[in-house]
Each structure stands twice: as structure tokens, then as C-alpha cells.
Amino acid sequence: MLVHHSTRLIVAPLARLLFRPTVEGRAHVPRRGPVILAANHISALDSIIIPLVAPRPVAFLAKQEYYLRPGLKGRVLRTCLTGVDAIPVPRAGYRSAQAALELALDVLARGRAFGIHPEGSRSRDGRIYRGRTGVAWLALTSGAPVVPVAVLGTDRIQPVGARLPRPGRITVRFGPPLRFAAPDGRPGGALRRTATDEIMAAIRTLSGQEPAAHYNEFSAG
Template identity: 45%
Template sequence: MSTKLFYSFLKWVAIGPLLRAVFRPSYEGTENIPRKGPAIMASNHLSYADWLFMPLGMKRMVRFVAKAEYFTGTGPKGFLQRIFFSGTGNVPIDRGGATAAEGALIAAKRVLAEGELFGIYPEGTRSHDGKLYRGRTGIARLALDTGAPVIPVAVIGTDVIAPPGKKFGKLVHPRVIYGKPLDFSRYEGMTNDRYILRAITDEIVYEILKLSGQEYVDMYATEAKKLADGKKPTKKSSGSAKTGPTKDVA
């Protein structure tokens, strides 16, 4: 069975109908999703359930990256992981040579070159407290290198369904809002300009912020989590709440 066929089976026959029946998610802005061609689906990240609900409202497959270990496991558990992660369109990151970030960028470019949708979380990790954090500039580099439009996406309520650090949550009706496409062709050829990369990243995060209504914190999510756990952050950041992303460079 091909990847797209298996993905369609899970989405429209097996898992998708069950998620819709139990959680009754709502979707807005589906007209903003291109019917064909590459696009970067840039979403906030509240819960591991985001990657289930975010693509559910669209007809096309959305591909994400996943650790290579999920594709090489042994035994019954490893077999099921390989089937599921391969069948749902996830792309393995090879950590043997390049760094995880470089591997993700290479995988993303390959997906977009094939004219498909690629899902990415600009914050780089899940928010531990429901706030929106500073974006990593890899998404800006990806947009400039590929020329693909960026679709800002807001996922709302998944942190209640599957709270970070907890096994069970509450039954709520999640919302997913797809924003209008963002075109950064005006910055063509400026991939090596870190100020441009920061400006693009901030613009994407700001559009997500407008859709989600979250509180914004001018700090990377990984550093904020360290502070919450009582650890010393590795990078300087005020961590103050803002109304939107700043324009400084990291």
C-alpha cells in the first residue's frame, strides 16, 4: 500500500472519523490552503495532538519530520512504529551526519520540491504553558530557499485535550484556523542575511499570534521551559510578555 493511500485510509476511514466524532473539531480558513503545489504549514505547538488535528481539516496530506529511530525500531513495537510513521507521511531525520536542524531542513526541502505540504512548528518545541514563544529562523531559511508560501496556522484547545507532561486531559472541541498565505519573494537571495531571517520569522509568528490569541513571550520555548524547571537558561532573554514578536536578532 502506498504512503498516500495508507494516509488517506487513516484520515478518512480509520482515525479521522473517530477524532471528528469524539472531539468535534472546527476548522476555519480552509480556503487559504492551496489546492496544489508546495506550501509550508507553520503552526503554534501546544500538544503532541497538534499534528493529528491540524491536518484533519484539509484534503491534502501534510508531512512532518520525525526521528529516524521511529523508522528503524525492532520487535512488535518497532514494526508498528515503522508502519505508522511511514504510512502517515512523516520523513525521517538522519542524525548520523548533519545536526537535527540541518537534517530537518534538508527533509523539508525534499518534501516541498515534490510539490507537497510540509508542517513545521516555528517555536521548535511544544509550549509548556500555552503561551506563544519566539520562532526559530529555520522556517525563514526554508521559505527563502524554496520560494514556497507560508500558511500560518493556529491550533486552539489541544493543550487541554493532551496537556504536556500529563497522560490524560479533558474533552473539549479544538479549533484550527488557517491564515492567508504569506509571500516572502521580496527577500529572494537574502538567505544569508540574519536580520532578514529574523524579520521573516517574526512576521510568521505574529500572524500565528493574531490567529491564536495567545500571550506572546519574547524568549525561546526551550529556554522558558528551563526557567520553569528551575534551571539556568543558556541564552540571554528577558522573557517578558509582549504583544508581539520583536525585531532583534538571535
Template identity: 45%
Template sequence: MFYWWLKNGLLGPLFATVFRPQIEGVEHIPADGPAIIVCNHLSFVDSVFLPLAVPRRMSYLAKSDYFTGKGVRGALVRWFFTASGQLPIDRAGGKASEASLNTGLQVLAEGRILGLYPEGTRSPDGRLYRGRTGVARMVLEAHVPVIPVAVTGTDEVMPLGKRLPRVKKVTVRFGEPLNFSRFEGMEGDRFVLRSITDEIMYRINQLSGQEYVDVYASTVRQGSAAS
């Protein structure tokens, strides 16, 4: 109930009036049943614009840092992520990655829509980066359709390092569902997982028009921080 109020009674009308986002291809989202929405990641506000564009309730796997902030800002961020149905995950790898997978599978088992960022983190420069194969493993284990989507313009609304949004044009573009049933039972094959992930990133790239870089975004961000 609170999610409905947040989306339809507060944020939805506000963002529709102020930003007037352009939404395309929403007919590709199934009316019911589980599905995975995979999206590029340019800005913190991607997690606002995308759920508002989806006509059904969706949940995100969000990094646990968003739920542990201090002070008033930390409390507000924690409130928003909890209220909007986003679930904290630890991205440290190993057992933490397994727990994230299980959390996502539970969302899908309940017939809901799960949102994932295959890049794993926000793009440091607006380009599209290599996808993490965890998304492919989840796709194969859940046996659900995958809807690629590209959000553009959000890096202008709220660039990395900025605290307040600016009014800029935003487009949310959904593509046709992808079906990977031909790889059923092959979730242990790392070459299959990479192939699926690369196809997902290719479809997102077609929708976004971003320049593609075949390295992980986290590697670039770590390199920038160290220099």
C-alpha cells in the first residue's frame, strides 16, 4: 500500500510534471508473472525513473551501503529504498553473491518483477560497460523472460558526485523480451554465462546508443580514484 502511495500519490505525479520523461516500449512488460528487467546505470536516479515507468511493482537489488548511511541524509535514503521495495545486498563476492542470488530468486518465485543493473555499478563517464555474469545465472535458474531497458538523460539530471537533481530530458526505452531457454541447465558453464551476459549488454547498447567499453565499470572507477 505504501509503495502504491509513494509511486502514484507522491513521486509519480511529481516526476511526471517536473521532468516529463519519455517512456517507450512499455507494452513489452508482461502484465503478470515474474520477469527480470535489465538496465544500464548512469545515475542514482535511475532507481527512481525506471520503477515509475513500469506499470507493475518492481524490486531492485540495491547495494547495502544505501541502507547504512548516517545522519539525516542516510535516514532519508534508507527510508526511500525501503519504501520503494528495494532490497539490500552485499556485493563483496563469495557467500555474499550467493545470498544476493537467492534474494533475487525469491522475488521472482513470488511472481514479481526484479530489476538488475548488469554493469554492477554506475558508469563513471556515461559509456556502457561490461556486464557481470551473475545476471545470466539468475536468468537461467529462474526461467523467466528478460526485458532490456535503457535509461538516458539521468546522468544529466544527477551526475556522479552531485546531491541535487536538475531538470533535464529523460527517456526510458524498453526492448522486446529476451528468451534464454535454449541454455537451460547450463548455468554452471562460464562460457554460456558470458555469452548470455554479452547478449543482454548488446541489446541494452542498441536501446541506449552508448559507446560500449569491454571492461568492468568498477575497474575504471577504482583506477580513477587511485590516480
């Protein structure tokens, strides 16, 4: 934990210098207890920037292969992921949706904040895609509130395929928490779909993105 804290002390000021983030709605994030931060996904930077500007630590899952990349890009990525307490997940586990959700559920059971991109993969065209229902399963199973989050500008700073980010301005907006409850304690499929659509609508309201009516099928996250 000391290593993570020390790394964060380096990464956070550097991020503020390079990206000059504007942060809106931080008061919407509960300071204690389990909470899910559900965000749009337009750049690899998203899951690094959100924990740096949130009012409390936020854990995202990160593919273990990110920690193994060679060269300067690999070192920068490892430093950033370590600084934001990302949780490395083996490739097979990452691709197993239920295995990833169980890891997330454990984070929430310990009263922590967990970040998730319901779209799955990054948007290549700027639209916001249909959300996958894992986010609703987490909310309904854990009872944790969901804070919708919109990140803007990261797609210009580090678009898909870019080796390293470039300086620029980023905006992060946190919306009011959403709460969901399964009537019989079991999050059925129809309820998960309805809750997920509500979460995505809240994110879209914050981001102003044009909606896509289908899932984002790109495999890269």
C-alpha cells in the first residue's frame, strides 16, 4: 500500500499538469461504503483518470498483460496502474465475465469503490454503446449505489492506437447516485436490463454522446 501511495503522489500531480482536468459533481460520490462508478469508455486513459480525480480510491480491473508490456509505454502504463490501485486479472479470467464480476463483488464487500465501463470496449466513433448487464448484476447483488460518470476529452489526448497520451484538457462529471433493489433478492434478467439501460441513460446525459442501439463488439478494452 505504501508503494501505491507513493506512486500516486507522483502520478496525480503529473496528470493534473498534463491534462488540467475539470471535475464536476464530486460531492455525488459517497465518501464511505461500497459504491460503483459506471463510466463511458472512449480511451485507455479513462480508468486511470477517474481514480485520480475521484474523492476516494477507486479500483478498476486491468488485464494482466498491461503490466507486462515492454518499453517506455509499458513502464508508463505500469506506473499509472500501480498508482491507481488497479487490480491485475489474468487474461482468461478477464474474459470470463462472471470471474471478473466476482472480483468486483469482493471489492464492494470490503466497502470500497469499484469502477466499471458497462460498454466493455472503447468507443471508436465517439458514440455511447449499449451497456452490458454486469453493472446491474453488481448493483443488485451488492446493494451498492451506482454513480454515473462521464469522461470527456481523453479520446483526443490518447485515441485508440496512440502510443502515449499528449497534453490536453479533460472533463470528468459525476452524477447523482442511482439505487436499485431486486424485489425478491434475485436480480433477474429483465430487471438487470432495465437497470443497465437506466445507468447508461444517466451516463449519456452527462456525456452528451450520441447513442448507439447495439453493443460495442470490439474486443480491445
